[in-house]
Amino acid sequence: xxxxxxxxxxxxxxxxxxxxxxxxxxxxxxxxxxxxxxxxxxxxxxxxxxxxxxxxxxxxxxxxxxxxxxxxxxxxxxxxxxxxxxxxxxxxxxxxxxxxxxxxxxxxxxxx
Amino acid sequence: xxxxxxxxxxxxxxxxxxxxxxxxxxxxxxxxxxxxxxxxxxxxxxxxxxxxxxxxxxxxxxxxxxxxxxxxxxxxxxxxxxxxxxxxxxxxxxxxxxxxxxxxxxxxxxxxxxx
Numbered sequence: 001x002x003x004x005x006x007x008x009x010x011x012x013x014x015x016x017x018x019x020x021x022x023x024x025x026x027x028x029x030x031x032x033x034x035x036x037x038x039x040x041x042x043x044x045x046x047x048x049x050x051x052x053x054x055x056x057x058x059x060x061x062x063x064x065x066x067x068x069x070x071x072x073x074x075x076x077x078x079x080x081x082x083x084x085x086x087x088x089x090x091x092x093x094x095x096x097x098x099x100x101x102x103x104x105x106x107x108x109x110x111x112x
Numbered sequence: 113x114x115x116x117x118x119x120x121x122x123x124x125x126x127x128x129x130x131x132x133x134x135x136x137x138x139x140x141x142x143x144x145x146x147x148x149x150x151x152x153x154x155x156x157x158x159x160x161x162x163x164x165x166x167x168x169x170x171x172x173x174x175x176x177x178x179x180x181x182x183x184x185x186x187x188x189x190x191x192x193x194x195x196x197x198x199x200x201x202x203x204x205x206x207x208x209x210x211x212x213x214x215x216x217x218x219x220x221x222x223x224x225x226x227x
Binding site: 032034036041042043044045046049089091099100101102103104105107 | 146153154155156158161203205207214215216217218219220221223
């Protein structure tokens with residue numbers, strides 16, 4: 001099945017700086033790559049996603065890039081704010097219908 | 113986005129008892145739902161795929177007799193942790209795919225504590 005690896009496991013940035021989280025996947029058949037933000041004790045919230053027919057997608061301060069050849073995708077957060085502090089998970093869909101595989105998570109800490 | 117409701121949000125039970133967790137898709141029909149387990153500071157571990165009208169598909173290493181899944185309708189899947197033990201204590205969370213955009217949405221999770 002699909003194997004998704006995520007780095008770094010923890011990331012600490014100063015407020016206003018940018019943060020980048022990277023993921024790689026193993027199954028070239030994967031076509032959909034969502035990113036989730038999870039605050040402590042709460043549900044993961046979908047923040048942005050990208051499909052394999054595009055290389056980049058942006059939504060205000062958040063962007064995702066995808067390199068299908070290299071099988072990696074990244075989350076970019078610009079002008080970080082303390083409320084961006086959370087755990088972020090990347091995911092990739094698998095061969096089975098709508099089955100998702102998650103990365104190990106990145107704990108982002110934005111220092112005021 | 114789509115709304116996935118999960119209840120209860122927190123449950124404390126004695127060792128040996130069974131606990132049922134409900135996952136509902138409130139504004140859409142979900143033929144497939146997923147159940148995850150999450151340990152503190154760790155990722156989401158897929159336990160099983162719940163299929164409406166048929167048996168659930170369990171991931172390797174997950175005991176199907178321990179974690180009973182029932183997907184009796186297009187809007188409801190239940191996970192029953194049978195004969196719970198302290199090692200079953202964890203955060204359990206369900207998810208469902210919203211058919212109109214094929215995006216995955218999560219329930220609010222259930223924190224299970226077995227004494």
